[in-house]
Amino acid sequence: MADNQKEYYLGVDLGGTKILTGVFDTKFDLKGTSKLSTKAGRGVDAVIERIARGVKEAVDECDLSLSQVRGVGIGAPGAVDTETGKVIFAPNLPGWKDVPLKKELEKLLDVPVFLGNDCNVCTLGVFDQEFKAKPKHLVGIFIGTGIGGGLVVNGDLYCGHNLTAGEIGHMVIEVNGPKCGCGNRGCLEALASRTAIFRKIESAVKDGQETLLTDMLGKDLKDMRSGDLRKAIRRGDKFVAKVIEEAAEFAGIGVANLINILNPEIVVVGGGVIEALQDEMMPTLVKTAKDHVMSGTMSGIEIKASKLGDNAGITGAAVLARRGTA
Numbered sequence: 117m118a119d120n121q122k123e124y125y126l127g128v129d130l131g132g133t134k135i136l137t138g139v140f141d142t143k144f145d146l147k148g149t150s151k152l153s154t155k156a157g158r159g160v161d162a163v164i165e166r167i168a169r170g171v172k173e174a175v176d177e178c179d180l181s182l183s184q185v186r187g188v189g190i191g192a193p194g195a196v197d198t199e200t201g202k203v204i205f206a207p208n209l210p211g212w213k214d215v216p217l218k219k220e221l222e223k224l225l226d227v228p229v230f231l232g233n234d235c236n237v238c239t240l241g242v243f244d245q246e247f248k249a250k251p252k253h254l255v256g257i258f259i260g261t262g263i264g265g266g267l268v269v270n271g272d273l274y275c276g277h278n279l280t281a282g283e284i285g286h287m288v289i290e291v292n293g294p295k296c297g298c299g300n301r302g303c304l305e306a307l308a309s310r311t312a313i314f315r316k317i318e319s320a321v322k323d324g325q326e327t328l329l330t331d332m333l334g335k336d337l338k339d340m341r342s343g344d345l346r347k348a349i350r351r352g353d354k355f356v357a358k359v360i361e362e363a364a365e366f367a368g369i370g371v372a373n374l375i376n377i378l379n380p381e382i383v384v385v386g387g388g389v390i391e392a393l394q395d396e397m398m399p400t401l402v403k404t405a406k407d408h409v410m411s412g413t414m415s416g417i418e419i420k421a422s423k424l425g426d427n428a429g430i431t432g433a434a435v436l437a438r439r440g441t442a
């Protein structure tokens with residue numbers, strides 16, 4: 117096949133701190149990537165230009181031209197209108213309200229652009245590439261700074277009446293529990309996200325709790341990362357092990373609720389926290405889910421950690437582009 121006949125899909129993972137872009141061929145082999153900082157503080161237009169720059173850099177890195185790109189998919193962190201291609205609101209991107217991202221990028225790139233919520237897009241990537249679109253129904257949960265998710269029903273993303281479905285992180289798990297960023301109390305995100313886990317550790321240390329983490333990182337626990345928690349647990353830190361165990365239990369209760377409501381074939385769990393603490397969290401998460409589902413509803417259902425890792429976002433965004441241009 118001559119080079120000019122080749123077709124490629126681009127996936128962009130737009131985050132509050134970085135913009136990752138991946139170039140995929142039609143077999144969905146990753147051909148190249150680019151990574152730029154978002155510079156969200158410079159405002160909406162500057163970020164849109166940086167997304168376009170990331171796309172051009174990734175294409176150039178692969179010795180391709182934009183004319184060989186069939187479509188660009190973007191996962192954006194917040195509420196999006198997938199039909200109009202607008203970012204309605206993005207809490208981690210200051211000033212982003214009703215931003216016509218699809219229209220602006222199509223102007224800059226002259227390539228069709230498709231937009232989705234970041235966790236919905238990650239779920240689509242896991243469904244389509246990790247599970248080869250085989251399960252009919254799948255739920256994705258991504259545990260990182262926050263907790264997000266996505267629902268695949270009958271092979272398609274389920275978006276709901278106002279296109280906001282899949283806000284798994286804001287399922288209330290503990291009435292009167294800790295305050296969540298959304299304003300409610302006791303959401304899964306306020307109990308089991310990296311932010312919640314770190315807050316719990318920091319407040320206990322302030323109250324005099326002893327942990328290997330302070331030997332490793334200093335009293336103020338500055339620059340703590342999920343990987344540090346794994347190291348502390350493997351060195352025998354019972355306090356950190358308990359905090360992680362509790363977070364895994366909360367996540368397991370969330371999974372049980374989802375299984376009761378949706379009865380999916382597969383629940384896939386991903387995100388930075390799970391990537392760093394998979395062995396420490398997954399057994400408890402799975403056991404708790406099984407203990408809390410309605411009797412008899414769990415048969416044949418698998419709860420698994422995702423293997424796509426950091427690439428779930430760019431992969432899913434490229435799948436969005438392929439589906440949009442098909």
Ligand SMILES: [Zn+2]
Binds near residue numbers: 296297300
């Ligand atoms: Zn919430």
